[in-house]
Amino acid sequence: MKILIVDDDVSSGSAVAEFIEEQLAYQIHLCHNAEEAYNKLKSEEFNMVISDMRMPGISGLDLLKKIKLLPNGDKIEVVIMTGFGDMETSIEALRGGAYDYLLKPVNIEELAILIERVAEKIQLKEENQDLKENFEQTVSNAKIEKASRIQYYETTIREITSVGKIGVFSDVMRGVVRMAEQFHEDRSVPVLIEGETGTGKEVVARLVHFGKDSDITQPFISINCSAISPTLFESELFGYDDGAFTGARKEGKPGKLELAQGGTLFLDEIGEMPLDMQPKLLRVLQQREMYRVGGSKPIELDVRVIFATNRNLKQMVAEKTFRSDLYYRLNTGRLYIPPLRERREAILSFSQIFLDQYSTKRDRKFRFISKEAKAMLQEYNWPGNIRELKNSIERATLLFNDLELKTEHLRFLQSDESDFERKEMPIVPGRIVLPDDELRIEQLELEIVRKALKKFDNNKSKTAEYLGITRSALRSRMNKL
Numbered sequence: 001m002k003i004l005i006v007d008d009d010v011s012s013g014s015a016v017a018e019f020i021e022e023q024l025a026y027q028i029h030l031c032h033n034a035e036e037a038y039n040k041l042k043s044e045e046f047n048m049v050i051s052d053m054r055m056p057g058i059s060g061l062d063l064l065k066k067i068k069l070l071p072n073g074d075k076i077e078v079v080i081m082t083g084f085g086d087m088e089t090s091i092e093a094l095r096g097g098a099y100d101y102l103l104k105p106v107n108i109e110e111l112a113i114l115i116e117r118v119a120e121k122i123q124l125k126e127e128n129q130d131l132k133e134n135f136e137q138t139v140s141n142a143k144i145e146k147a148s149r150i151q152y153y154e155t156t157i158r159e160i161t162s163v164g165k166i167g168v169f170s171d172v173m174r175g176v177v178r179m180a181e182q183f184h185e186d187r188s189v190p191v192l193i194e195g196e197t198g199t200g201k202e203v204v205a206r207l208v209h210f211g212k213d214s215d216i217t218q219p220f221i222s223i224n225c226s227a228i229s230p231t232l233f234e235s236e237l238f239g240y241d242d243g244a245f246t247g248a249r250k251e252g253k254p255g256k257l258e259l260a261q262g263g264t265l266f267l268d269e270i271g272e273m274p275l276d277m278q279p280k281l282l283r284v285l286q287q288r289e290m291y292r293v294g295g296s297k298p299i300e301l302d303v304r305v306i307f308a309t310n311r312n313l314k315q316m317v318a319e320k321t322f323r324s325d326l327y328y329r330l331n332t333g334r335l336y337i338p339p340l341r342e343r344r345e346a347i348l349s350f351s352q353i354f355l356d357q358y359s360t361k362r363d364r365k366f367r368f369i370s371k372e373a374k375a376m377l378q379e380y381n382w383p384g385n386i387r388e389l390k391n392s393i394e395r396a397t398l399l400f401n402d403l404e405l406k407t408e409h410l411r412f413l414q415s416d417e418s419d420f421e422r423k424e425m426p427i428v429p430g431r432i433v434l435p436d437d438e439l440r441i442e443q444l445e446l447e448i449v450r451k452a453l454k455k456f457d458n459n460k461s462k463t464a465e466y467l468g469i470t471r472s473a474l475r476s477r478m479n480k481l
Contacts, residue, residue, distance in 0.1 A: 001119050002027045002044075006037040006051040006063065007081070012104070015368040015404055016050065019108055022374075023352070024115060034058035038066055046076060048118050052104075053082040053089060061093050068097050075125075077118045081106060105403065108367050109356055169346035176335055180204055183333045184211035187304040190285055192270075192330040194309055195337030197458070198387030201308040202268065204335060208306055209264040218263035221256050226272040226460065227479065229472065233277050240293035257290055257303055264304045270330070271311035271322060272460065278323040285329055310458070321461070340382045340389065347378050350386060354393035355405055364397050369405045376407050442480075449477045 003026050007013030013030055021028045029046075031037040034055055041049070049067060053060040060080050067073050077099040082090045090101040100114055168177050183191050184207075191208055193201045202222070209220050228236055239255030256265055267273070273281070284290050285305065289298045307330050316322035340347065351369060359366040369377070382388055396409040449467070456462040464474040 001047045001115075001122060003029075003048045003050060003115070004037060004040060004046045005030045006032075006034055006049065006055070006060070008032050008052060008055045011403065012106075013052075016106060016111070018371065019111070019368050020115065023108075023348075024112060026115070026119075034060070034063040038063060041067060041070060041076070045072065047122050048099075048115070049076055049078045050102075051078065051080060053080050053086050053093075061089055061096070064093055064096055064098055077121065079114060079118070105365055105367055107356075108352065169349040170343040172338055172343060173346070176204060176337060177207065179335055180207045181211055183208050183335075187302075188288075189333040190330050191304075191306045191333040191335065192309070192313075193306065193335045193337065194313070196339045196385055197310045198385035199337040199339060200386050201310075201337060202266065204337060205264075205266045205306045205308060209266075209304065219260055220264050220266065221260040222266040222268060223256055224268045226269040226475070229475065230274040230277075233274055234280070235293050237277070237281070238290055238292055241295040252292065252295075255290075255292065257284065257301060258299065260303045262302055264306055266306045266308070268308045269310070270307040271309045271313060271316060275321070275323065278326045282323070282326045282329060340385045344378055347382070347389065348374055350389055351377050351393060351405075354390050355397070358394045358397040362397055364401045365403050366397055366401070366405055367403055370407070372407045373405050373410060376410055376413065380413050446477060446480055449474070453478075 003020060005013055005017050005020075005028060007016070007030075010032060013032065017028045017030045020026055029040065029044075031040060034051070035058055037049070037051070038058070040046075049063075051060040051063055058066075060082075064078050064080070067076055067078055070076070078093075078097070080090055080093045080098050080101040081104050082101050083104050090098075093101060099118060102111060102114065168174055183189060191205075193204050195201050206220060209218075210216050223236070225233075235253070235255065237255050237257060239253050239258055241252040284301065288302075289300050291298055313322050313327050313330075317324045317327050340350075348369065351374075355366050355369065358364070377389075384391075392410065392413060393405075395412065396405060400409045402409070449463075452463045452467055453460075456466065460471055460474055460478075464471045467474065
């Protein structure tokens with residue numbers, strides 16, 4: 001499809017043209033006044049014109065009238081860009097044959113949807129013409145293309161209950177989504193989701209739980225295994241009966257497995273589960289029943305169990321820090337989410353979604369991403385994956401307010417924290433220099449813990465050994481963090 005954009009505002013027109021050309025892959029020509037656009041329309045064929053309403057000389061409304069008088073004017077779809085103050089003129093434009101209008105500043109999601117509607121209308125016209133010439137072949141081709149388009153859009157933008165709109169912009173993630181929907185159909189299969197921190201493991205877990213049906217009301221119960229003390233893990237998971245231990249409630253307490261009856265239990269960071277708990281969990285998966293702590297009656301379970309980890313469980317099995325029998329049971333339904341640096345084709349699409357989201361939330365003008373900022377976003381390695389990308393876009397919209405997201409709004413990405421940390425002086429006993437102002441011991445201690453965790457890629461056993469403290473002491477400090 002060939003589109004002509006007419007806007008005397010150079011920055012606004014260029015931003016709209018760049019978005020359509022790069023994100024929607026349509027052929028674009030840009031004019032900065034209506035007279036130039038009209039001459040272009042007389043010499044070239046265009047399918048669509050997107051014109052500003054208020055321009056010096058010939059207005060958008062006058063241009064519309066002149067377009068409709070051209071020999072092929074009835075084949076050109078015209079969209080008017082207008083402000084709130086021109087609503088009456090916009091209505092007049094619709095009566096004069098305009099396809100639709102857009103309010104400025106242009107919302108790119110509305111723009112994309114509108115262009116796709118026009119493209120579909122033009123395609124239907126062409127298909128109707130082809131239908132007269134070759135009925136059977138046209139119907140067959142139309143069915144194939146329609147099915148392909150439906151499948152693409154179904155797997156590109158999804159709405160997941162309690163998560164909201166998500167994007168699936170790479171072939172590998174479309175495969176993950178398809179597998180998640182297959183696992184949704186069989187509640188008896190445990191699902192293991194592997195991937196680095198920030199790749200969206202809980203989002204995929206919710207997709208396994210909800211599937212395509214947003215009306216599901218069964219519970220989704222989540223536990224972060226690294227945040228539970230080993231001594232409390234059993235009662236947290238299985239619950240307990242009256243008198244199970246000192247301080248237990250008289251009426252007992254249901255555990256997370258019972259609370260998830262009929263629904264899903266999501267065990268995040270399963271690699272942090274204590275070894276003595278793992279055979280008990282394996283029994284639950286195999287027998288589909290459990291006992292409360294201190295209880296004597298078995299409780300039948302109807303619970304789907306989903307696990308997630310950012311650690312290499314296979315390596316942990318080899319190191320005997322994770323049980324092999326539990327690992328092979330979890331590995332029945334395995335989903336691997338690759339890091340964002342391995343699916344760079346998705347970076348700009350995610351960036352645009354987050355930019356729209358936070359611009360709306362904070363009432364900012366941001367609508368587009370400049371070419372330089374796009375290059376900067378794609379070249380960055382994103383060690384924190386989608387979570388880091390989302391937080392970076394949020395930070396930019398918090399600090400700035402512009403029509404385009406530019407490199408100066410993302411300058412903080414260039415001050416690589418790891419490079420900064422390498423330039424810092426190490427803490428050496430006997431050569432510690434205290435600051436002149438106050439020093440808070442607890443704040444310093446937590447900073448040391450944070451950097452030690454990063455040093456060992458969140459491996460809590462190695463971090464505790466490095467700091468000379470127990471895992472429980474480390475976990476206590478992590479809770480403060």
